[in-house]
Amino acid sequence: MKPVVALVGRPNVGKSTLFNRMTRSRDAIVDDMAGVTRDRHFGEAMWEGRPFVLVDTGGFLSNDADSFAAHIRAQVEMALEDADHVVLVLDGKSGVSYYDRDLVDLLRAKGKPFFCIVNKIDGERHEIALTDFYALGIEEPFPVSAEHGYGFSDFMDALTEDMPLEDEGNDGQPEGPIRVAVVGRPNAGKSSLINRLLGEERMVVSEVAGTTRDSVDSLVEYGGKTYLFVDTAGIRRKGKVTHRVEKYSVIKALQSLERCDVALVLLDASEGVTDQDVRVAGYASDRGCGCIFVCNKWDLMPPEKKDVKRMKEELAMEAKFLGYAPVLTISALTGQRVIKLFPMIDKVYEQYISRVGTSHLNRIIEDATARTEPSLHNGKRIKFYFASQVRTSPPTFALVTNYPDAIHFSYKRYLVNQIREALGLDMTPIRIKFQERSGRTDYSDKRSKPSPELLRKLQAKRRSRKRRNR
Numbered sequence: 253m254k255p256v257v258a259l260v261g262r263p264n265v266g267k268s269t270l271f272n273r274m275t276r277s278r279d280a281i282v283d284d285m286a287g288v289t290r291d292r293h294f295g296e297a298m299w300e301g302r303p304f305v306l307v308d309t310g311g312f313l314s315n316d317a318d319s320f321a322a323h324i325r326a327q328v329e330m331a332l333e334d335a336d337h338v339v340l341v342l343d344g345k346s347g348v349s350y351y352d353r354d355l356v357d358l359l360r361a362k363g364k365p366f367f368c369i370v371n372k373i374d375g376e377r378h379e380i381a382l383t384d385f386y387a388l389g390i391e392e393p394f395p396v397s398a399e400h401g402y403g404f405s406d407f408m409d410a411l412t413e414d415m416p417l418e419d420e421g422n423d424g425q426p427e428g429p430i431r432v433a434v435v436g437r438p439n440a441g442k443s444s445l446i447n448r449l450l451g452e453e454r455m456v457v458s459e460v461a462g463t464t465r466d467s468v469d470s471l472v473e474y475g476g477k478t479y480l481f482v483d484t485a486g487i488r489r490k491g492k493v494t495h496r497v498e499k500y501s502v503i504k505a506l507q508s509l510e511r512c513d514v515a516l517v518l519l520d521a522s523e524g525v526t527d528q529d530v531r532v533a534g535y536a537s538d539r540g541c542g543c544i545f546v547c548n549k550w551d552l553m554p555p556e557k558k559d560v561k562r563m564k565e566e567l568a569m570e571a572k573f574l575g576y577a578p579v580l581t582i583s584a585l586t587g588q589r590v591i592k593l594f595p596m597i598d599k600v601y602e603q604y605i606s607r608v609g610t611s612h613l614n615r616i617i618e619d620a621t622a623r624t625e626p627s628l629h630n631g632k633r634i635k636f637y638f639a640s641q642v643r644t645s646p647p648t649f650a651l652v653t654n655y656p657d658a659i660h661f662s663y664k665r666y667l668v669n670q671i672r673e674a675l676g677l678d679m680t681p682i683r684i685k686f687q688e689r690s691g692r693t694d695y696s697d698k699r700s701k702p703s704p705e706l707l708r709k710l711q712a713k714r715r716s717r718k719r720r721n722r
């Protein structure tokens with residue numbers, strides 16, 4: 253499981269700029285579905301083969317927070333509760349402020365170690381500004397320019413030093429039971445659904461320790477198959493969370509999404525599709541797991557509104573980017589259709605882990621490109637030489653071409669749709685990446701892994717840099 257890193261700091265210190273720099277390599281590859289305005293409060297990042305999830309806690313807070321002090325306090329609470337690493341961002345240009353002191357005191361009081369960045373140090377000559385910050389008692393502030401990159405790699409080296417390398421042996425071929433996450437905005441009915449599932453007489457249920465602190469998963473046997481519902485304890489644990497900032501649960505949701513094959517994106521059908529639902533769906537889409545929209549509280553729908561087709565249309569419109577997710581209407585309260593989740597999970601999973609032979613794939617691409625050619629690039633034809641499936645979970649295809657950067661996203665979408673149609677993959681996310689003929693692989697994609705040889709080189713580089721710094 254990837255570690256979660258949270259950025260905290262008062263407004264305007266450069267958190268968004270830093271966030272963008274830290275996630276940049278990744279975003280360029282992932283966001284191929286245009287047309288969604290996504291909040292950028294969390295993202296995936298990778299540094300020298302070490303993947304992590306980045307959260308900009310500032311972004312989670314609404315403007316109507318009682319006061320500024322309450323606002324930053326809530327940020328810190330959130331970050332400390334669930335993040336594995338906390339990064340405090342300070343502003344080297346405007347100097348130390350009262351709020352910075354407050355933040356540092358808060359972090360100290362919690363006793364959790366944190367990294368400290370002094371941002372807007374745009375070059376060596378600005379480092380003099382650091383002296384102010386020593387007064388805060390911070391031993392090793394990292395001078396960084398989020399905008400220009402100064403000091404950035406030293407900071408990233410330190411931050412990721414103890415993080416695990418991307419799973420070396422795993423090419424995405426899953427083992428063991430199907431892992432299912434239940435996510436959704438507060439009050440959608442997550443715990444009701446989990447309780448209903450675990451309480452069914454026809455199921456054999458046992459609890460197993462999850463991979464994070466205090467987390468408990470549930471193994472469920474149904475129809476001769478085993479399913480692992482991740483972090484069921486986290487969902488059922490109540491009370492404590494309710495008075496805290498509502499969006500707090502986002503980090504938890506991200507963590508369960510990281511660990512699942514199929515996500516049940518739960519929403520309260522009686523309230524329609526809300527922005528918050530779309531946001532949760534966006535996280536699931538970014539993660540690239542299989543997804544099912546589960547429209548709960550169907551029992552509350554007045555007869556004239558009990559229209560599955562309309563519900564599907566609404567979802568298709570509001571969350572276009574998850575067009576491949578099937579929709580099921582249920583009632584966790586009465587148990588209506590809940591059992592139908594299992595065959596649906598099976599179907600999505602089957603597609604999620606599917607593989608296609610190379611010659612079959614190449615025929616599909618040849619046909620598709622013959623039918624509709626990509627537009628010219630500077631007057632030259634874009635050619636596709638070879639295609640192969642490089643991963644499953646989700647199915648990921650590499651296409652070797654003469655101009656990998658020149659292919660328009662609409663053409664990429666066309667190819668994705670052609671593959672979907674030809675292979676009957678209508679319920680799983682699909683990824684395509686374009687590669688140059690030389691076979692260079694961009695390992696900044698979290699799901700393609702660097703070769704052991706490359707990793708060794710990177711580690712050697714890291715070690716020598718450290719020696720230099722001593």
Ligand SMILES: Nc1nc2c(ncn2[C@@H]2O[C@H](COP(=O)(O)OP(=O)(O)OP(=O)(O)O)[C@@H](O)[C@H]2O)c(=O)[nH]1
Nearest residue numbers: 263264265266267268269310371372397398399400
């Ligand atoms: N000179 C300089 N300016 C920077 C740097 N990083 C950010 N800035 C500027 O600082 C301002 C604030 O940056 P943001 O990234 O929006 O700050 P933020 O902390 O996300 O602010 P909120 O969204 O209000 O929380 C912008 O005008 C940036 O251009 C830097 O490294 N050097």
Ligand SMILES: Nc1nc2c(ncn2[C@@H]2O[C@H](COP(=O)(O)OP(=O)(O)OP(=O)(O)O)[C@@H](O)[C@H]2O)c(=O)[nH]1
Nearest residue numbers: 437438439440441442443444548549552583584585
């Ligand atoms: N009528 C009806 N009510 C439901 C259904 N499912 C859940 N509820 C109710 O909706 C409320 C919220 O349900 P929970 O299961 O606590 O929702 P949750 O998503 O776990 O909520 P958080 O812990 O706040 O994230 C409770 O009052 C439930 O009884 C349903 O299918 N029909």
